[in-house]
Amino acid sequence: MFNTNFKLPTGCFPLKFHQMPERIQKPPCRWRKEIAFILISQEQLARRVHALARQIEKDFAGRDLVIVALLNGTVVFLADLLRRLSLPLRLDFIGVSSYGGGTESAELVFTKELRLDVSGRDVLVVDDILDTGKTLSQVMIKLRKLRPRRMKICVLLDKPSRRVEPVRAHYVGFEIPNHFVVGYGLDYAERYRNLPFVGVLRPEMFQHPDFIPLLSEKKRLLLQGVKTTV
Numbered sequence: 301m302f303n304t305n306f307k308l309p310t311g312c313f314p315l316k317f318h319q320m321p322e323r324i325q326k327p328p329c330r331w332r333k334e335i336a337f338i339l340i341s342q343e344q345l346a347r348r349v350h351a352l353a354r355q356i357e358k359d360f361a362g363r364d365l366v367i368v369a370l371l372n373g374t375v376v377f378l379a380d381l382l383r384r385l386s387l388p389l390r391l392d393f394i395g396v397s398s399y400g401g402g403t404e405s406a407e408l409v410f411t412k413e414l415r416l417d418v419s420g421r422d423v424l425v426v427d428d429i430l431d432t433g434k435t436l437s438q439v440m441i442k443l444r445k446l447r448p449r450r451m452k453i454c455v456l457l458d459k460p461s462r463r464v465e466p467v468r469a470h471y472v473g474f475e476i477p478n479h480f481v482v483g484y485g486l487d488y489a490e491r492y493r494n495l496p497f498v499g500v501l502r503p504e505m506f507q508h509p510d511f512i513p514l515l516s517e518k519k520r521l522l523l524q525g526v527k528t529t530v
């Protein structure tokens with residue numbers, strides 16, 4: 301059974317980039333046993349995505365823009381962002397997965413390669429979350445070899461406290477503390493991508509027997525470094 305005496309967190313607000321709610325928001329009843337609290341609500345996401353789109357439109361006006369999104373975590377954020385962009389653009393995807401080698405420096409495997417030609421073009425790389433930076437640093441190395449005119453990175457979430465590689469995103473939705481978050485495309489053991497908000501998973505879910513066999517080695521390693529004292 302789940303622990304129902306779970307205490308709501310203190311001291312993790314405010315987030316730096318954009319104002320977080322003054323009071324903690326409870327998730328809808330259906331999710332309360334799994335999600336401790338809503339970190340970013342649907343309304344906050346919508347407002348911020350709108351603002352990011354305005355900025356991107358301004359910066360890429362008149363350019364030949366190619367959006368390169370990383371699968372699978374970006375899908376919800378990307379779909380909302382795209383519909384807010386009134387620019388001529390093309391879209392392609394890169395699939396990245398980490399090889400379960402059992403070490404923190406697990407190797408990245410590209411599960412889907414880029415098909416569009418980006419040489420001489422402006423590229424906007426879109427990802428769900430910038431954590432250690434290992435994924436995006438390797439993706440950028442790979443893309444640079446294709447000789448784009450310029451490349452910028454857009455992420456919905458940034459956890460700067462976890463950074464290992466010196467990667468910087470040009471467009472950041474929300475800078476967040478070191479919590480493991482799910483929803484709005486982000487998963488835990490491939491679940492929760494469909495939540496319309498970004499929520500913090502209850503720490504007891506990390507030990508849940510239904511999920512352990514589904515976790516990739518990378519997620520397991522990532523969780524070892526995550527605050528579970530929320």
Ligand code: IMP
Pocket residue numbers: 373427428429430431432433434435436479480481482486487488522
């Ligand atoms: P990085 O290579 O460490 O920057 O990891 C980036 C990837 O790790 C993201 O694209 C996510 O797939 C995953 N990730 C990092 N933090 C979280 C989180 O809090 N929730 C869900 N996935 C995460």
Ligand code: MG
Pocket residue numbers: 370371372373374427428429
């Ligand atoms: Mg990802």
